[in-house]
Amino acid sequence: MTDSKYFTTTKKGEIFELKAELNSDKKEKKKEAVKKVIASMTVGKDVSALFPDVVNCMQTDNLELKKLVYLYLMNYAKSQPDMAIMAVNTFVKDCEDPNPLIRALAVRTMGCIRVDKITEYLCEPLRKCLKDEDPYVRKTAAVCVAKLHDINAQLVEDQGFLDTLKDLISDSNPMVVANAVAALSEIAESHPNSNLLDLNPQTINKLLTALNECTEWGQIFILDCLANYTPRDDRESQSICERVTPRLSHANSAVVLSAVKVLMKFMEMLPKDLDYYGTLLKKLAPPLVTLLSAEPELQYVALRNINLIVQKRPEILKHEMKVFFVKYNDPIYVKLEKLDIMIRLASQANIAQVLAELKEYATEVDVDFVRKAVRAIGRCAIKVEQSAERCVSTLLDLIQTKVNYVVQEAIVVIKDIFRKYPNKYESVIATLCENLDSLDEPEARAAMIWIVGEYAERIDNADELLESFLEGFHDESTQVQLQLLTAIVKLFLKKPTETQELVQQVLSLATQDSDNPDLRDRGYIYWRLLSTDPVAAKEVVLAEKPLISEETDLIEPTLLEELICHIGTLASVYHKPPSAFVEGSRGVQHKRLPARAGSGESTDSPDVSQSVGGATEAAPTVIPSQGDLLGDLLNLDLAPPAAGPTVPPSMQLGAMDLLGGGLDSLLGGDIGGSPAMGAGLGSTPAVMPTSLGAPPVVGGGLGDLFDLGGSVGMPAGAYVPPKSVWLPAMKAKGLEISGTFARRSGVIQMELSLTNKAMSVMTDFAIQFNRNSFGLAPAGPLQVLTPLSPNQTIEVSLPLSTSGPVMKMEPLNNLQE
DSSP: OOGGGGGOOOOTTHHHHHHHHHTOSOHHHHHHHHHHHHHHHHTTOOOGGGHHHHHHTTSOSOHHHHHHHHHHHHHHTTTOHHHHGGGHHHHHHHTTOSSHHHHHHHHHHHHHOOOHHHHGGGHHHHHHHHTOSSHHHHHHHHHHHHHHHHHOHHHHHHTTHHHHHHHHTTOSSHHHHHHHHHHHHHHHHHSTTOOOSOOOHHHHHHHHHHHTTSOHHHHHHHHHHHHTOOOSSHHHHHHHHHHHGGGGGOSOHHHHHHHHHHHHHHHTTSOTTOHHHHHHHHHHHHHHHHHTTSOHHHHHHHHHHHHHHHHHOGGGSTTOGGGGSOOTTSOHHHHHHHHHHHHHHOOTTTHHHHHHHHHHHTTSSOHHHHHHHHHHHHHHHHHOGGGHHHHHHHHHHHHHTTOHHHHHHHHHHHHHHHHHSTTTSGGGHHHHHHTGGGOOSHHHHHHHHHHHHHTGGGOTTHHHHHHHHHTTGGGSOHHHHHHHHHHHHHHHHHSTTTSHHHHHHHHHHHHTSOOOHHHHHHHHHHHHHHHHOHHHHHHHHTOOOOOOOSOSSOOOHHHHHHHHTTTTSHHHHHTSOGGGTOOSSTTOOOOOOOOOTTOOOOSSSOOOHHHHHOSOOSOOSSOSSOOSHHHHHTOOOOSOOOSSOOOOHHHHTTOTTTTTTHHHHHHHSOGGGOHHHHHHHOOSOOOOOOOSSSOOSSOOGGGGGGGTTOSSSSSTTOOOOOOEEEEOGGGTTTEEEEEEEEEETTEEEEEEEEEEOSSSOBOOOOOOOOOBTTOOEESSOOOOOSOBOTTOEEEEEEEEESOSOBOOOSSTTOOOO
16 A cells, blocks of 8 residues: 555544554554654644654664654754754664664764754764764765754864865775765865865875766766866876766766866866877767757756857867757757857858758747847858858848848848948848838847948938938937937938938937937037037048957856856856855855966966066066966066166056046047137147156056056155054064055165054064065065064064065965065
8 A cells, every 4th residue: 555645634633643653552553653744744734742752763673664753853853952852862872773774874864953952962973973884874974074064164173074074085985985075075165265175196096996986976076076176287187087088978967067077177288289189079079969869958958068168169069060950849948059059160161051051940930049040140151251142142032031020130130241341242232221111120220220321322312211210210219319320420421412401400309309318428429520520520430440250249268267167067057157146155266277288378368467567578587477367467577677768657557648638638629620629628728648758747557566667657666655554463462563565776675663562572573474476585684673662663674685485375465474
C-alpha cells in the first residue's frame, strides 16, 4: 500500500490521538504515528505541540524511523529551541553508532538545525566525524562545517575546523575531497579576502587526481575551484588543460561548461603558435555543439555561454555555422540567440549561406523574429564588406514584398549601410522614397528622414518629402522631431534659395511651440549658427561623418573577461557580473583572465602611460609590471626629465588650459566675426590659450604627482598636501603620527609631526618601510634630536629614495611603515 493514506485524514482531535500513538509500546504503531506527523507537517499543519513525543522516538535502531524524526527536528527546532536541546544527547550518541549511515545522518541533521544554543554542543561530535574512518561520514561532515560556519563563523574558526577541512583536500577518497573543496569555496565566498583555498601546484595535483573519480557534482566543485587558480607558467597551464580536457565528453552539461570555463581561462596563458593551442581549439567545438541537441531551456543556457565564447574566441566555432541555423520548432528565445551567434560567426567564407538563411527567416510568420532577421542582414553587410552589395539587393527584394514591418526594418538597416559605405549604394534611394507613406514606426521614420536630409541634393523633391513630415510635427516622437529639424537644416544649407521658408517654419516649431528642452536647444543652436555664419554652420552640420563600427553590440572587453570567468553560472546567462544581481557581500569579487605568457600585452587595458607621462619610450622603472590602469597611471619616471621641448603636463593630460582662455575664447569669442553672437554669449574679449612654452595657470594634475614633472607645471614644491593622521595615539601607545609627502630640491620628503599624548617621555625613534608599489625607502636615518616630552609635538623631515624593494600593493598607494 502507498503512503498516500497518511495525507487523507481530516479527523478532529487528531493531535491528541497522534500523541497517544507516539507513546505506544508497539514499534510499528509508533512508526505509523511519526509518518502521520510528517504528512501533516508537509501539508502545512502545525504539529509542533508533539515535539517532546517525537523526540522520544529518536531512541530507536530503525533507520527509517530515525530519518523521519530527524526530518521533524530540522523543521521545528528553530521554533522550539529549548526543546531541541533535548535531542543533543541522542545526536552525540548517534555520532558514535557503529552504522556509518546513522553517524552521517546525525551529523547532517546537526548542520541543518540552525539554533545557536545547540551549536556549541555539536563541535565535539563534528570533530570526530571529520576524522571518521568511513569516507561517507567524512564527506557529510565536510559540508556540515560550511553550514555551521554560516550560523557561527567565529566558533568554526576557534575550533580549528577550517584547518581540518584543508587537510581533507588531501583525503584518499575523491568525494571527500570534492565536498571539502565545496565547503571551503562556500566559506571563501562569504569572506572574499580570506585565503582559505590556498591553491598551489601540489593541491592542484590532488584535485586533478580526484576529478576523475568523484560524482558529477563533485567534478563541478573541483573544476570551479581550478578556475580560480592562476598557473605559474604556460607549461603548468598546458598540463592542467590536458587533464581537464576529458571532462568535455561528460554527459552532464554543467560539467562540460565548467570544463570549458577552466580551458578558456588557461588558454590565455598558452602561446598562440603552440601546436597544443590549435588542438585545444578543435577539441572545444564538439562539446559545445552537442549541448545544442538538448531541450530548449538547456540550449538557451548553452547559447548564452557560446555567445560569450564566440566574442572572445570566434575561431573555436568558425566552421560550425550550420549548427546555429534556426529550426522551425525552436522557441523564440532560442531563435533570437542563434541569430545573434550567426552574425558573430559570419565571415567572407560563409556569408552566402548565412544570407540565404536570413532571407528565408524574413518570410517567417513570427514578427519579432522577422524584424531581427532583416536587421541581421544589415549587420552582415556592415561586418563583411564583400557581401554588402548582395545584402543590399536582398534588402531591396524584401522591400518589394511590401510587408509593412519588413519594409520599416529594411529602411533602418539601409541607413546604417549608407553610414558604413558612403557614396556607394545611393541608387536605391528612389525605391526607399516610394515607401515613405507606409512608415509608421518612429525609428523607421527617423531613418528615412535622415536619408532624405543627407542625400537632399540627389532627391529632386526632397523639400516636398520633408514638408509632408512637418505637417504633423507635434504628433511625432522626439526622435523623429530631432531628425526632421536636422534634415531640414541640411536641406537649407544645400538648397538655400528654395527652402528658406521651410527652415524658418521648422525652427519656429522647434523653439517656440515645443516644450522639449533637447529639441529647443538644438533649434536655438541651428538658428544662431545660420543667422551669424552660414559658412560655419555648413562646416558643422554637413561635416564628414565617421564610419560606423562593425560590431556595435559587443560586450566591453573587461566585462567580457569577467563573464568568461563565470561561464556556467547565472552571470553568463544574464551577461552581467554577479555584483549586478547578487545582494550583499557574496559574489562581488571581480575575476579576471590571466595575462598571456611571454607577451607584454596587458589584459586589463591599453597602455595609457604615454598619455599621462608624455611620449616616453623607455620602460617604466618604478613598477616592473603594467598590471592595470592605476598601475600605468603611476608608472612615472622619478628621474629628472630628459632635455627636449617642454610641454605642460596639463596639455599631455588632454585637459588643455582648464582655467586659462580656452573656455572664454569658446563662449566669449566672436564666432564668425558677428557682433550679435558675441553680445548674445558674453562680450568679454577672448583670452588666448597659454602658449606651449610658458607655464600654465594650473599645475599638471596627475602628471604632477609628487611634482614628478620636474617643475614644468608649477614651481618645485609649491603645493604640499595638508598633513593627515597616519597613526592615532590609541594604536601606538600614546604616539600620534601625522604626515604628508612633498618634493623639495628634487628630493621626495616625508614630512612628519610626532605628538606625545602619553604621560611619559619618548626616545629612541626609528623607522622602517615595508615593500611598496613605488620602491620608497628612507634615504637616511630618522633624525629626532630631542626626547619627546608629554604633550609635545615636533616636526621631522625624512628624505626618501626610490631604490627600495618593489611590490605591487592593494590598493596601489598603500604604504606600510
